[in-house]
Each structure stands twice: as C-alpha cells, then as structure tokens.
Amino acid sequence: MPDTYKITIKKFDPSVDIEPTMVTYEVPDDPEFAPMTALKALHHINRFEEPVGYDYNCRRGTCGRCAMMIDGVPKLACLFPLTGSHTFEPLNGFPVIRDLVVNKKEAYAKFVGSNHSVKILEPEGALQPLEYDFWKDVIYPLNACRECMSCYASCQALHNFNRVGTFAGPGALQQIYLRHVDGQDKMNRIEQAAFAGLFECVQCGNCSQVCPSGISCTENIKEMMDKAEAQGLKPVSDKRTAYFPML
Ligand code: SF4
Ligand code: SF4
Ligand code: FES
Numbered sequence: 001m002p003d004t005y006k007i008t009i010k011k012f013d014p015s016v017d018i019e020p021t022m023v024t025y026e027v028p029d030d031p032e033f034a035p036m037t038a039l040k041a042l043h044h045i046n047r048f049e050e051p052v053g054y055d056y057n058c059r060r061g062t063c064g065r066c067a068m069m070i071d072g073v074p075k076l077a078c079l080f081p082l083t084g085s086h087t088f089e090p091l092n093g094f095p096v097i098r099d100l101v102v103n104k105k106e107a108y109a110k111f112v113g114s115n116h117s118v119k120i121l122e123p124e125g126a127l128q129p130l131e132y133d134f135w136k137d138v139i140y141p142l143n144a145c146r147e148c149m150s151c152y153a154s155c156q157a158l159h160n161f162n163r164v165g166t167f168a169g170p171g172a173l174q175q176i177y178l179r180h181v182d183g184q185d186k187m188n189r190i191e192q193a194a195f196a197g198l199f200e201c202v203q204c205g206n207c208s209q210v211c212p213s214g215i216s217c218t219e220n221i222k223e224m225m226d227k228a229e230a231q232g233l234k235p236v237s238d239k240r241t242a243y244f245p246m247l
Contacts, residue, residue: 004028006085007041009052013098020096022087025049038077038088039066042100053099061212064148067091068100074150074210092153107152110172117175120187130183142178144213145171151207151217157200167197170207170217177220193224194233201225 005027012020027041042054056066059078066077069089077088094102111117130139151170157163173193180189198221207217228234 010089038080053101064146067148074153110168150210154206156204163200167200
C-alpha cells in the first residue's frame with residue numbers, strides 16, 4: 001500500500017460557485033484503520049484539510065447513501081478500497097447539492113411511484129405463505145436493493161438517450177420485477193413495467209454491473225421485455241437504437 005493517496009474531488013457549491021473545480025488532496029495511509037476506504041479518506045480531508053460535502057450513514061455498505069462516482073464508475077465509498085490516485089465526483093445525472101451530495105428525490109419518487117413496490121393482494125385477506133427456500137433464494141436477494149441510485153447514474157437510456165421523462169429507470173423496474181416474481185402479488189406487473197417505460201431500456205448492461213447488491217437488473221428487465229412482448233405490450237415504434245456499454 002502507498003504511504004499517501006492522491007484524491008481529487010469535484011467541488012461545487014451551487015449557491016456560490018459558477019462552475020465546479022477539481023481539487024487534489026494528499027491523504028496519508030493509516031494502517032490502524034486498514035483498509036483505507038474512500039469514505040475514510042473523505043473523513044480525513046474533512047477533518048484535517050477543509051470542509052467537503054459528502055453523505056453516509058452505515059459505513060458498512062447497507063444504507064446506499066455514500067454512493068458516488070469513483071474513477072468514473074458508481075461505487076459505495078465505504079466499501080471502496082484506495083489503491084493510489086482516485087477521482088471522486090457526485091453521482092452522474094443528479095442535481096448537486098454540494099460537492100458529492102446530490103438530490104435523489106426524483107429518483108426515489110420513481111421507486112415508490114404508481115405502487116411499484118407495494119404488494120397488491122387479491123382477494124383481500126387471502127394471503128398464502130411463501131415457501132421459505134423461494135423467499136431466501138429469490139425474494140430476499142431482490143429485496144436487498146440499497147436504493148443507492150448507482151443504476152440510475154450508469155443508465156444509458158437515461159443519459160445517452162435522454163429518456164428521463166418517459167422511463168422510470170432501472171431501480172424502479174427492479175421493484176416491479178420483485179413484485180412480479182412474488183407469488184403473493186396479484187397485479188399484472190408486466191403491464192405496469194410497460195407503462196413505466198420498460199422498452200426505453202437499451203439493454204446496455206450497466207445497471208447489473210454497478211449494482212452493489214448483485215441484483216441482475218439488466219437480465220430481469222429483459223425477462224419482463226420478453227413477457228411484455230408475448231402479451232402484446234411492446235410499442236409498435238421501437239425506439240431502442242443502439243448498444244453503448246459505458247463500463
Ligand atoms: S440495461 Fe437498461 S435499465 Fe439497465 S442501465 Fe442499461 S439502459 Fe438502463
Ligand atoms: S438496484 Fe442496485 S444499483 Fe439500483 S438502487 Fe438498488 S442497490 Fe442500487
Ligand atoms: S455509508 Fe452506508 S452504504 Fe456506505
């Protein structure tokens with residue numbers, strides 16, 4: 001491990017700055033706190049150099065709040081081990097509140113919009129218990145979404161094809177997929193996914209690659225696309241035009 005790490009941060013306070021500036025800091029390694037993570041480097045800079053805006057809570061990869069672009073890829077800062085020189089930037093595509101803190105309000109709204117994540121039971125009260133192995137192997141891993149928004153920050157449909165207005169985004173589609181595979185849910189989730197912009201996805205694969213919960217986001221979306229097509233829900237004019245892997 002190096003004695004010092006070189007950390008470059010994109011700093012921006014929209015209330016006073018006209019444009020962002022890239023500021024580089026030297027952060028000493030501290031074997032006492034090994035492994036040295038991006039979050040620990042931010043604590044050091046904030047304490048010994050100058051104030052920097054960043055968000056975190058759990059410090060162990062469960063809350064999703066410390067997600068940011070590290071060397072151009074969405075990562076959880078608390079789980080990212082430093083190796084040398086790194087660049088920290090706010091999550092791609094979100095309005096910056098200050099430095100590495102972004103406003104996730106609109107994307108969060110898509111998670112819960114139109115009952116995406118609410119289980120619909122029918123008829124009321126006729127709840128059948130789920131088999132334990134099914135819950136453990138299928139439902140629980142899908143339920144592990146940290147709402148970190150890394151998938152939104154990497155989504156080609158949102159950023160390269162500007163489908164912001166018509167596409168609920170990869171995270172919201174995972175909530176719908178979770179309910180689709182949930183045997184207790186009685187709503188037509190494939191139809192719901194189609195209305196949430198399912199066919200806006202260009203299948204770039206980035207959401208699966210960046211998801212810290214290991215959710216197969218792209219594959220789940222493809223499964224819903226195939227089912228939607230079988231139900232006659234595919235739009236006549238298919239706007240998907242290209243495949244642009246970002247990562
Ligand atoms: S696979 Fe689809 S939803 Fe996932 S990041 Fe790519 S375009 Fe977005
Ligand atoms: S699906 Fe994965 S990448 Fe997207 S918000 Fe949930 S945990 Fe984060
Ligand atoms: S601080 Fe909670 S995931 Fe990093």
